[in-house]
Amino acid sequence: xxxxxxxxxxxxxxxxxxxxxxxxxxxxxxxxxxxxxxxxxxxxxxxxxxxxxxxxxxxxxxxxxxxxxxxxxxxxxxxxxxxxxxxxxxxxxxxxxxxxxxxxxxxxxxxxxxxxxxxxxxxxxxxxxxxxxxxxxxxxxxxxxxxxxxxxxxxxxxxxxxxxxxxxxxxxxxxxxxxxxxxxxxxxxxxxxxxxxxxxxxxxxxxxxxxxxxxxxxxxxxxxxxxxxxxxxxxxxxxxxxxxxxxxxxxxxxxxxxxxxxxxxxxxxxxxxxxxxxxxxxxxxxxxxxx
Amino acid sequence: xxxxxxxxxxxxxxxxxxxxxxxxxxxxxxxxxxxxxxxxxxxxxxxxxxxxxxxxxxxxxxxxxxxxxxxxxxxxxxxxxxxxxxxxxxxxxxxxxxxxxxxxxxxxxxxxxxxxxxxxxxxxxxxxxxxxxxxxxxxxxxxxxxxxxxxxxxxxxxxxxxxxxxxxxxxxxxxxxxxxxxxxxxxx
Numbered sequence: 001x002x003x004x005x006x007x008x009x010x011x012x013x014x015x016x017x018x019x020x021x022x023x024x025x026x027x028x029x030x031x032x033x034x035x036x037x038x039x040x041x042x043x044x045x046x047x048x049x050x051x052x053x054x055x056x057x058x059x060x061x062x063x064x065x066x067x068x069x070x071x072x073x074x075x076x077x078x079x080x081x082x083x084x085x086x087x088x089x090x091x092x093x094x095x096x097x098x099x100x101x102x103x104x105x106x107x108x109x110x111x112x113x114x115x116x117x118x119x120x121x122x123x124x125x126x127x128x129x130x131x132x133x134x135x136x137x138x139x140x141x142x143x144x145x146x147x148x149x150x151x152x153x154x155x156x157x158x159x160x161x162x163x164x165x166x167x168x169x170x171x172x173x174x175x176x177x178x179x180x181x182x183x184x185x186x187x188x189x190x191x192x193x194x195x196x197x198x199x200x201x202x203x204x205x206x207x208x209x210x211x212x213x214x215x216x217x218x219x220x221x222x223x224x225x226x227x228x229x230x231x232x233x234x235x236x237x238x239x240x241x242x243x244x245x246x247x248x249x250x251x252x253x254x255x256x257x258x259x260x261x262x263x264x265x266x267x268x269x270x271x272x273x274x275x276x277x278x279x280x281x282x283x284x285x286x287x288x289x290x291x
Numbered sequence: 292x293x294x295x296x297x298x299x300x301x302x303x304x305x306x307x308x309x310x311x312x313x314x315x316x317x318x319x320x321x322x323x324x325x326x327x328x329x330x331x332x333x334x335x336x337x338x339x340x341x342x343x344x345x346x347x348x349x350x351x352x353x354x355x356x357x358x359x360x361x362x363x364x365x366x367x368x369x370x371x372x373x374x375x376x377x378x379x380x381x382x383x384x385x386x387x388x389x390x391x392x393x394x395x396x397x398x399x400x401x402x403x404x405x406x407x408x409x410x411x412x413x414x415x416x417x418x419x420x421x422x423x424x425x426x427x428x429x430x431x432x433x434x435x436x437x438x439x440x441x442x443x444x445x446x447x448x449x450x451x452x453x454x455x456x457x458x459x460x461x462x463x464x465x466x467x468x469x470x471x472x473x474x475x476x477x478x479x
Contacts, residue, residue, distance in 0.1 A: 026317060029321055029358075032362050283369075
């Protein structure tokens with residue numbers, strides 16, 4: 001009996017103290033703007049593309065650096081003495097569309113691509129879907145072959161279908177079925193068409209740092225060549241308007257067709273290259289009027 | 292149970308029902324506007340939230356605000372992404388709230404209809420941290436509507452919002468906040 005009184009008194013006191021919070025409860029508000037964390041920190045996953053496109057009106061400047069092979073010894077400073085670089089831009093005129101151009105010192109290749117984000121997970125879709133189509137023109141002078149090679153032989157094409165999804169707060173994955181066509185290949189036995197399946201994962205270590213893995217499996221790997229599957233491992237570090245991506249990879253090229261089908265390095269052999277991307281976003285125009 | 296117990300129980304329960312209900316005249320809105328402005332050497336940051344919920348009890352001068360961090364709109368979408376993911380961590384702390392009251396509230400003065408300054412004190416809850424703040428606000432009461440306007444400053448550091456050294460010239464240590472609400476009386 002006494003306990004019942006005490007229990008009721010405690011209940012009364014409790015409900016008195018929640019009277020103020022009831023004012024807060026009167027506000028029946030739903031979130032108006034949907035927002036979900038993007039799957040990846042930048043437009044590049046490790047070496048290759050991610051489903052991400054720049055925000056409309058943003059221009060992205062991309063400096064990509066790849067050093068020589070780690071197993072080239074101390075004299076070559078473990079590959080740091082040999083460097084290949086790609087400078088590129090990616091611009092989004094409209095939401096979900098991106099146009100990119102770049103030039104690599106590797107094979108002195110000029111590349112251009114367009115990317116279309118067909119589905120965005122942030123719009124309540126189960127996954128993001130981005131299509132990318134690129135062209136590379138290898139302008140390197142092949143000693144002695146100038147008479148045989150015409151401009152069209154220097155062209156390579158790559159088409160990527162990227163499907164990505166943020167699984168939970170710390171993990172995102174991407175699958176990239178790809179097709180590469182090269183107008184000119186080394187020998188008669190080498191195919192001109194290559195089919196690949198890329199797979200990648202991004203693990204968020206903190207708000208600004210993530211650890212990423214990227215692999216491209218060459219489905220129709222020809223027995224005649226020494227081609228290897230591209231495997232890259234990297235870290236993303238984001239600071240304000242820059243994203244720094246540090247990576248190690250057995251591939252050397254940055255343009256899609258080269259990255260996917262010109263890898264000859266073997267990880268277990270030490271044929272791996274240290275490299276990095278520096279990605280800087282510039283806002284070119286206002287996307288929303290000031291209120 | 293005896294009849295004495297039942298009557299005691301009845302008294303308790305009736306008083307209970309009075310304390311649970313919010314008694315008084317409630318003015319509400321779901322379209323309050325809160326904007327903030329940060330001025331720093333390299334960059335000025337501005338954002339606006341047009342879906343702020345607010346409830347005000349004219350009977351006792353108590354007020355409550357609630358907003359979703361994700362409803363803040365920025366000119367640069369990349370800034371919105373950094374704001375939500377890195378600074379406010381809106382996936383962990385989706386809402387910010389304020390619960391407070393007018394100091395020395397007198398309902399009679401309030402009904403004057405003129406624009407008058409009042410001092411609000413209360414608890415501001417952002418990014419999982421609660422801080423007591425005081426601010427003056429201009430309120431005017433006309434035809435079943437209360438219009439309120441307030442300016443105050445807050446320090447992101449007070450709410451556990453870490454600003455890395457790399458962007459210290461881009462984000463100010465003190466951010467100015469502007470609150471504008473038009474509250475309409477709620478019929479019971």
